[in-house]
Amino acid sequence: MTFSVLSPKQKIIFKWCYDGNYRAIICDGAVRSGKTICMITSFILWAMKYFNGASFAICGKTISSAERNMILPLMDIADINAYFKLEHMRSRNLLTVENGGIKNNFFIFGGKDESSYMHIQGMTLSGVFFDEVALMPRSFVEQAITRTLSVENAKLWFNCNPDSQFHWFYNEWIKRAEERNALHLHFTMHDNPILSEQQIANAEKQFTGVFHDRYIKGLWVSAEGVIYKDFAENTERYLVDKAPNDIIRCNIGFDFGGNGSAHAGICTGFSKRLQKAVILDEYYRKEIISPSQLESDIINFVRKCQRNYPVYDGYFDSAETTLIRGIKTACAKERLNFNVHSAKKSEISERIAFTDLIMSQGRFFVLKSCKNIIEALQSAVWDKKYSNGKRLDDGNYNIDSIDAYEYSIEPLMNDMIEAGQQKGM
Ligand SMILES: Nc1ncnc2c1ncn2[C@@H]1O[C@H](COP(=O)(O)OP(=O)(O)OP(=O)(O)O)[C@@H](O)[C@H]1O
Numbered sequence: 121m122t123f124s125v126l127s128p129k130q131k132i133i134f135k136w137c138y139d140g141n142y143r144a145i146i147c148d149g150a151v152r153s154g155k156t157i158c159m160i161t162s163f164i165l166w167a168m169k170y171f172n173g174a175s176f177a178i179c180g181k182t183i184s185s186a187e188r189n190m191i192l193p194l195m196d197i198a199d200i201n202a203y204f205k206l207e208h209m210r211s212r213n214l215l216t217v218e219n220g221g222i223k224n225n226f227f228i229f230g231g232k233d234e235s236s237y238m239h240i241q242g243m244t245l246s247g248v249f250f251d252e253v254a255l256m257p258r259s260f261v262e263q264a265i266t267r268t269l270s271v272e273n274a275k276l277w278f279n280c281n282p283d284s285q286f287h288w289f290y291n292e293w294i295k296r297a298e299e300r301n302a303l304h305l306h307f308t309m310h311d312n313p314i315l316s317e318q319q320i321a322n323a324e325k326q327f328t329g330v331f332h333d334r335y336i337k338g339l340w341v342s343a344e345g346v347i348y349k350d351f352a353e354n355t356e357r358y359l360v361d362k363a364p365n366d367i368i369r370c371n372i373g374f375d376f377g378g379n380g381s382a383h384a385g386i387c388t389g390f391s392k393r394l395q396k397a398v399i400l401d402e403y404y405r406k407e408i409i410s411p412s413q414l415e416s417d418i419i420n421f422v423r424k425c426q427r428n429y430p431v432y433d434g435y436f437d438s439a440e441t442t443l444i445r446g447i448k449t450a451c452a453k454e455r456l457n458f459n460v461h462s463a464k465k466s467e468i469s470e471r472i473a474f475t476d477l478i479m480s481q482g483r484f485f486v487l488k489s490c491k492n493i494i495e496a497l498q499s500a501v502w503d504k505k506y507s508n509g510k511r512l513d514d515g516n517y518n519i520d521s522i523d524a525y526e527y528s529i530e531p532l533m534n535d536m537i538e539a540g541q542q543k544g545m
């Protein structure tokens with residue numbers, strides 16, 4: 121790609137670092153507002169102008185999100201590749217950038233990858249770029265900042281989408297930007313020059329409630345009340361009598377019960393080109409049962425789903441390794457053509473945001489017969505105790521069915537988001 125046009129705020133991203141006054145830049149605001157692409161490009165240009173033989177850090181939430189959001193786009197920017205030789209050594213999590221006799225190292229870190237934290241300790245860094253800083257542990261961010269203190273002209277680059285107004289980054293950095301010598305720029309989709317008015321109007325229909333406020337309006341607000349408000353108020357819109365006939369694959373998600381919670385299984389189908397997710401069948405049992413009873417229930421549920429749908433993969437609550445092992449053995453004994461995986465268990469707030477997104481895009485449906493998950497989605501509420509978005513789990517809500525549903529969709533979350541973007545949603 122090339123930067124044929126820059127918005128006024130993007131131009132500031134390319135200039136601020138040549139002004140000796142600022143030590144940091146913070147760009148927060150809406151999704152797809154053109155923050156990351158300009159910041160990473162400006163970061164490289166600045167580093168190559170002032171340093172040689174120095175080390176820098178490029179940090180994402182995880183190493184793979186850093187590669188996806190920054191390294192791959194960077195390799196594709198004509199304006200950068202025309203001047204510099206870039207080499208990405210994946211196995212070493214290192215990007216080297218070279219121009220004539222000048223060469224700098226950019227180490228790639230994932231704030232959430234445990235080992236990243238270890239590696240950054242002891243390094244001397246001339247600059248750090250934090251992409252999606254609100255999703256990183258504070259301890260990682262502070263450790264990385266400490267690594268720059270001995271370099272005189274080191275600078276820090278932060279960007280993120282908003283979270284709760286109680287988030288540490290909002291209080292420590294955004295509110296205190298001036299006293300920390302940081303330039304704060306707030307982005308909306310209008311600051312991305314390649315988005316047309318129509319694309320912005322479409323995007324503004326995405327997300328509801330707190331996610332709309334944060335990701336579209338770019339506000340730092342906390343989550344309160346019913347989570348899936350539109351689903352709760354207009355449930356009929358999301359229900360279907362029978363499975364659509366373009367389901368091409370299905371996953372089962374399973375959450376194990378105990379201590380008053382239920383055993384819950386969900387079978388979710390995905391339509392062609394991942395346009396829709398449809399909850400097709402469910403299992404729900406609240407009473408205490410023996411592991412062997414549970415195994416036989418699961419085998420029966422898988423069989424029942426397989427009779428009706430193409431389902432070959434199950435994602436089980438990874439906290440219960442013994443139960444998972446038992447189920448693997450039982451499936452093998454029964455010669456089921458079914459792969460038992462541990463659920464990924466990504467951040468709950470991310471899973472909720474994803475479901476909210478596909479609901480607002482009209483891509484989420486439930487079969488009318490799945491009473492437990494319907495009621496669970498209608499009644500789920502935010503837990504105010506947590507600033508980073510968790511649902512209330514005080515025994516009065518069925519969060520087991522929701523967990524099971526989320527385990528079933530997690531593996532395809534990113535692909536479904538991309539499929540939506542390709543369709544211009
Ligand atoms: N000036 C520009 N010229 C060409 N393409 C641009 C420009 N600004 C942004 N884009 C493109 O717009 C898309 C969104 O930009 P970017 O990823 O930087 O947004 P973001 O604000 O970081 O979004 P998010 O908050 O979702 O991470 C990208 O595909 C990017 O390449």
Ligand SMILES: [Mg+2]
Nearest residue numbers: 155156157189
């Ligand atoms: Mg970004």
